[in-house]
Amino acid sequence: MPTKRRTKKEVSPASHLNGASDKAMRDKSSQEHMAVSSSLHNIHISPRTPKSSRPYSDEEDGFELSLLGEEERRQAAHGTDDEVHPSGNVGKKSMSTEDKRAMVLLCVLYLIQGAPLGLALGSIPFILKEHLSYSQLATFALSGYPYSLKLLWSPIVDSVFFKSIGRRKSWIIPMQLIVGTLMLYISMNVQRLLDDPANNVTELTIVFTSLVMFSATQDIAVDGWALTLLSQDSLSYASTCQTIGLNTGFFASFTVFLALNSESFVEKWGIPRLTLSTYLKFWTLMCYGVTIWLIFFKKENKESVTDADMSISGVYKTIWSICKLRHIQLLVVMHLFAKVGFAANDAVMSLKMIEKGFKREDLAVAVLIDFPFQIAGGWLTASWSRGSRPLRPWVHAFWPRLGLCLVGTLIIYWFPALPYSSSFFVFIIVHTVTSSFASTVQFVGISAFHTRISDPLIGGTYMTLLNTFSNMGGTWPKWFILKGVDFFSVATCHFTGGGQELAVEAAECVSDRGKALCQDISGNCITEVDGYYVVSAICLLFGLVFLVVYIIPIARKLQGLPTSAWRVKID
Structure with missing residues (x-):
């Protein structure tokens, strides 16, 4: 087991009892107990190594809080180390220049992650939709899984590095070089891969899976660096940087690219068409350029870590110790099923709109209009999440998101005949903006909560x-959602043969490629049951029940725990 890390000062709970009658002494004791200076760039953190080797329990947390006065309990639940003035108000400091520079750097690093993710999870599925069924798209959707499985190799990223380069730069630099090189490879082979995507699904999936995996590895290092780049007072803005950077890169690769890649869009505005090959080469240069700047112009401050901290086995044991905490298990269950209610809407709605005749460039314009609202939402939510109830914005945003998912399903069901009117397009924009804003509120809210409770030493x-x-x-529901759309769909190819009309059930009739094959025999695909509505109804019903029965009560319990409860007790 890793050795026990010591804080600079320990204060016995009895000191709070002895000072209960004296407010001045109680304030002083509270500051000593809660604000313990660490060696990580003067970050003030609460004690992370209590005396016992037993895991925390709810009873121990309650007993610990019962020993504190009202002000101390508020500070413990708040999980911050803001200065407490005699008046009882929490002093707020303006953001320093160093923090502002750190935020710009984090935004750029997250931007480089967002670009390949926007391709793998956004624009490429839209391009492939014209040629593949939903089941084939489910295979390609596996390329997004490494981003959700990076925990498996994160201890290696956190523990193995070159001191001369820096704990985080040792991984960020090579990962960005590999990402840039992979995008260069794809740019040189993209025409071959997309000319016959039905026969190249496996290669496309492998290439983009690798791209996402290396981007995810870079994300591990950037997440850890954020905890030491920013001061403790500005840590809640790490999620804002992630929102701005990831969304900018994602939308550049998704909406901006789809618009500039559309022949009708570029003809309308009289601009050159942006090919996928050219776009990938641009991001190759971006990756190389930022990496060169990191190598020569950005010095990483050294982190004070022990041999136990740098041990891979020690970090895996720490992960196991964290996972054994009861409140971590509750949080994990909440995370694994919280997004099921939105899964059908997020995975299929945009594809269904394109299938119904909605123009890709119009969809791109709708999301481009939404982009500034996402940035503003990210900033506002970061401030909202700094209070004593950091999960409040995340929980509150569930209701509008579920409602908007229902509206999205109805939009597909009552999609107007082509050409659609300007008022319908405006309605789509409003729906996109409100849905995306609610999603941003949730993303920033939960990320701010994660930043608050994370231990910087294994950040x-x-x-x-x-x-x-x-x-x-x-991520995990997406494969089942796409498979489910085809599974629950009932479609037949009606054609005339031998002087009589015949109807043949054909699963491929639900894809554009299958419809084309049906037309080749002078047939017409008729969808009798669209599996999207069945899957959407299942997801919405589950999401509503899970929100009321599990998420709301568990979130209230978790956000009430002190910061120290999220630290692992190690012998």
Whole structure:
């Protein structure tokens, strides 16, 4: 087991009891107990190594809080080390120049992650939809899984590094070089792969899986670096940087690219068409350029770590110790099923709109209009999440998200005949903006909560542990959703043969490729049951029940725990 890490000062709970009658002494004792200076760039953190080797229990947490006065309990639940003035108000400091520079760097690093993710999870499925069935798209959807499984190798990223380069740069630099090189490879082979995607699904999946895997590895290092780049007072803005960076890269690769790649869009505006090959080469240069800047112009401050901290086996044991905490298990269950209610809407709605005749460039415009609202939502939610109830915005946003998912299903069901009107397009924009804003509120809210409870000494691993289960909750249902659409769909190819009309049930009739094959024999595909509505109804019903029965009561319990309860007791 890793050796026990010592804090600089320990205060006996009895000191709080002895000072209960004296407010000044109680304030002083509270500050000594809660604000213990660590060696990580003067970050003030609460004690992370209590005296006992037994896991925390709810009873122990309650007993610990019962020994504190009202102000101390509020500070413990708040999980921050803000200065407490005699008046009882929490002093807020303006953001330093160093923090602002750190935020810009984090936004750029997250931006480089967002670009390949936007391709793998956004634009490429839209391009492939014209040629593949939903079941084949489910195979390609496996390329997004490494981003949700990065916990498996995060201890290696957190523990193995070159001191001369830096704990985080040792991984960020090579990963960005590999990502850039992979995008260069794809740019040189993209025409061959997309000319016959039905026969190249396996290669496409392998290539983009590798791209996402290396981006996920870079994300582990960036998450850990965020905990030491930013001061303790600005840690809640790490999730804002992630929102801005990831969304900018994702939308650039998804909406902006789809618009500039559309022939009708570029003809309408008189601009050159952006090919996928050219776009990939641009991001190759971006990856190389940022990496060169990191090598020569950005010095990483050294982190004070012990041999136990750097041990791979020690980090895996720490992960296991974290997973054995009762409240971590409750959080994991919540994460794994929290997004099921939105799964059908997120995975299929946009594809169904394109299938119904909605133009890809119009969809891109709708999401581009939504982009500034996402940035504003990320910033506002970061401030909202700094209070004593950090999970409040995450929980509250469930209701509008579920409602908007229902509206999205009805949009597909009552999709107007082509050409659709301008008022319908405006309605789609409003729906996109409100849905995306609610999603951003949830993303930033839960990320801010993860940042608050993570132990900086194993920051990359701890953050990755929490984010892994959160991401997995949105990833694992996708394969089942896409498969389910085809499974529950009933479609027949009607054609005339021998002077009489025949109807043949054909699963491929639910894909554009299958419809084309049916037309080749002078037939017409008729969908009698669209599996999307069945899958959407199942997801919405589950999401509503799970929210009321599990998420709301568990979230209230978890956000009431002190920061120290999320630290692992190690012998």
